[in-house]
Amino acid sequence: MNTKQNPEPIHEATAALNLDPQVDLTTDLVPDLDADPATQHCGTIAIVGKPNVGKSTLMNALVGQKISITSRKAQTTRHRITGILTEGVNQFVFVDTPGFQTRHNAALNKSLNKTVLGAVEDVDLVLFVVEAGRFNDADDTVLKLLKPGVPCLLVANKLDEVNSRAELAPWLQTMQKRFPFAEFVPMSATHKADVGRLLNICAKYLPLQPWFYPADELTDRSEKFMAAETVREKLFRFTGDELPYTSTVVIDKFEEEPSKNFKRMIRISATIVVERDGHKAMVIGDKGDRLKRIGTEARQELEKLFDAKVFLELWVKVRSGWADDEARVRSFGYE
Ligand code: GDP
Ligand code: MG
Secondary structure, three states: OOOOOOOOHHHHHHHHOOOOOOOOOOOOOOEOOOOOHHHOEEEEEEEEOOOOOOHHHHHHHHHOOOOOOOOOOOOOOOOOEEEEEEEEOEEEEEEEOOOOOOOOOOHHHHHHHHHHHHHHOOOOEEEEEEEOOOOOHHHHHHHOOOOOOOOEEEEEEOHHHOOOHHHHHHHHHHHHHHOOOOEEEEOOOOOHHHHHHHHHHHHOOOOEOOOOOOOOOOOOOOHHHHHHHHHHHHHHHHHOOOOOOOOEEEEEEEEEEOOOOOOOEEEEEEEEEEOOHHHHHHHHOHHHHHHHHHHHHHHHHHHHHHOOEEEEEEEEEEOOOHHHOHHHHHHOOOO
């Protein structure tokens, strides 16, 4: 007989970790523009985890706008992307990282792994993201990169996909043995209240220091970079799992032109670089249909993002074997 039934096992688990489950869920996302720099808090928070656990979704939700791209396909976030949120006296500088790649060992993957390593050094807080109730070798590989010196929260994401919350309590206990996590945050990046709660928890770890960025800044990434990321998101969205993640997007031209009819007008020319002729055909689609859809969706999104009229020209090129060629990887902008 189950005599020790507990209707809220998660709260019991969080209490064991000294986390107040009743933390204020409301946040009002307004910076205090009059905040005296002497009262400002500012810190860098790295979001790490294996591919597909929801890091980019989480960062988008935290920052409240689409900064980092999300996709069903793993590995779409290659660069380190910064999202900035200023609220009250607090400025959060979130760093999203590519999933730590364990399957392949080409030059590109070495570059990805270096980006992850760079992101976890020199930060004030690490959010280690896993899928609630799960942990495998890929998660472990990322966990091994974390140093005990920096406080780390265990973000157990996709809580909505967990059938029985009771199962999480024993899982949590094994997780506590793996690493000295400062706090345990079961949540869904897709639930607003959860994201607000996580934000409140993060706020406690921000050091007292003046803000790094202006209060209205959302990202330290250039518009050119955002253009490439947006095209890449649409590329993967419309090719599904068919296209290898080594396909990339290079911006050949990004020019703002004066216009009588529009506040801003931007002309962008981009090349989708794929590895094989077959991939090129896949991207172009039947009578160019797919490429057209990729272009249209990317353009519409960029127009919203830049608040501008955008002309977007897309090309597809085959650049066989580039993922294994270290020099070429560098020339595409990966360090
Ligand atoms: P990343 O590779 O870690 O950056 O993961 P993404 O943010 O790209 O998300 C991978 C997939 O998980 C996407 O399809 C998301 O919509 C989905 N996802 C992210 N967070 C949640 C969540 O809280 N619940 C559910 N059910 N799905 C989520
Ligand atoms: Mg991502």
